Amino acid sequence: DIQMSQSPSSLSASEGDRITITCRASEGISTYLAWYQQKPGKVPKLLIYAASTLRSGVPSRFSGGGSGTDFTLTISSLQPEDVATYYCQKYSSAPGTFGQGTKVEIK
Amino acid sequence: EVQLVESGGGLVQPAGSLRLSCAASGFAFSSYWMHWVRQAPGKGLVWVSRINSDGSSTSYADAVKGRFTVSRDNAKNTLYLQMNSLRAEDTAVYYCARPVTVAGTSPLQHWGQGTLVTVSS
Numbered sequence: 001d002i003q004m005s006q007s008p009s010s011l012s013a014s015e016g017d018r019i020t021i022t023c024r025a026s027e028g029i030s031t032y033l034a035w036y037q038q039k040p041g042k043v044p045k046l047l048i049y050a051a052s053t054l055r056s057g058v059p060s061r062f063s064g065g066g067s068g069t070d071f072t073l074t075i076s077s078l079q080p081e082d083v084a085t086y087y088c089q090k091y092s093s094a095p096g097t098f099g100q101g102t103k104v105e106i107k
Numbered sequence: 108e109v110q111l112v113e114s115g116g117g118l119v120q121p122a123g124s125l126r127l128s129c130a131a132s133g134f135a136f137s138s139y140w141m142h143w144v145r146q147a148p149g150k151g152l153v154w155v156s157r158i159n160s161d162g163s164s165t166s167y168a169d170a171v172k173g174r175f176t177v178s179r180d181n182a183k184n185t186l187y188l189q190m191n192s193l194r195a196e197d198t199a200v201y202y203c204a205r206p207v208t209v210a211g212t213s214p215l216q217h218w219g220q221g222t223l224v225t226v227s228s
Contacts, residue, residue, distance in 0.1 A: 001169070034214035036152070043221065044144075044152060049207060049214040087152050091206075091214050094166030096142065096154040 002027045004090055006099035014107045017078045021102045023071040023088035032092035035064055035073045038101075039084045047086075048073065080106055109133040109217045111203050116222030123193050123226070129186040129203030129219055137161070137181035138209045143188050145199035146221075155201070156188065159211065171197075193226045200224075 003026040013019050023033065031051035036044040046055050048064035051071055061076045075082055083106055088099040115127040129141070143155040156167045156177040165177050176189040186203050200221040206213035 032212055036215075038152070043202065043218045044215075045218075046207070046214055046216050055216070085151075089152075089154070089214065091212055093212070094157055095168050096157065096215075098144075098152045098154060101151040 001095055002029065002090060002092075002097060004088055004097045004099040006086075006088055006102050008102060009100065010103040010105070012105045012107050013078050015078055015080060019075050019078055019104065021073045021086055021088075021104075023066075023073070023099050025069045025071075025090055028068045029090045029092045031067045032090055033064075033066070033071050034089045034091060035062075036087045036089065036098075037082075037084045038087065044087065049091075075104075078104070078106065109205065111205060111217060111219035113201060113203055113219045113222035116201065116224045118225045118227065119193055120228050121194060121226055124189070124191045125193065125224060127188040127190065127201055127203075127222055127224070129188075131184045131186065131203075131205070134205070136179075136184040139205050140209070140211055140213070141177075141179065141186045142204045142206070142215060143177060143186075144202045144204055144215070144218075145197075145224075146202070147196075147199040150199075153199070158186070160209065190224070193224075195226050198224060198226045 033051045035048040038044040052064045142157045158177045174192045202221045204215040205217040207216040
């Protein structure tokens, strides 16, 4: 099975900073990659799919990129409401493996 | 409005069984693949299982293969997860989720609120 790994596992940045989270697949998955945001005590929310397509209603400061095995999620200007854990997921085929998550905090 | 409501969670002893349900409304349930995802307390998301729209094809994570069975009743708009031979490591909140589109390869857009399963003696 294809494994998904995220880095870093956590990060702390200042409001307004640009941050990037990386997700790596153990084999190529084309662009069958989604990013989810999960705030504490809440249900996961789909942010980006097809590696770079922003779901309707998601702020434009979020962007995704990559294809094959290496992917990124970037927040161009970190806001307090972005404090959450972010997960990547491959959905090219079963199993729909998630990355281990990246916890984002504000300094 | 898409709604997914899980039920059936609770406390069960190791080696016991439990059946989770997910009642769906607000969309054409019979057209969509459906998924189960779980999250142990304080841990990350783990994909568990999926079933295609007519129930003829299922897939499972290695950790639950042979113990869990996903099924659906399209007449009742309900998704199920039968969990047998439960272990402490199966303790988690279990979410049902619906993809963005009816395609088999589609990310998960709609999530239920989850139901907590606790496996403990």
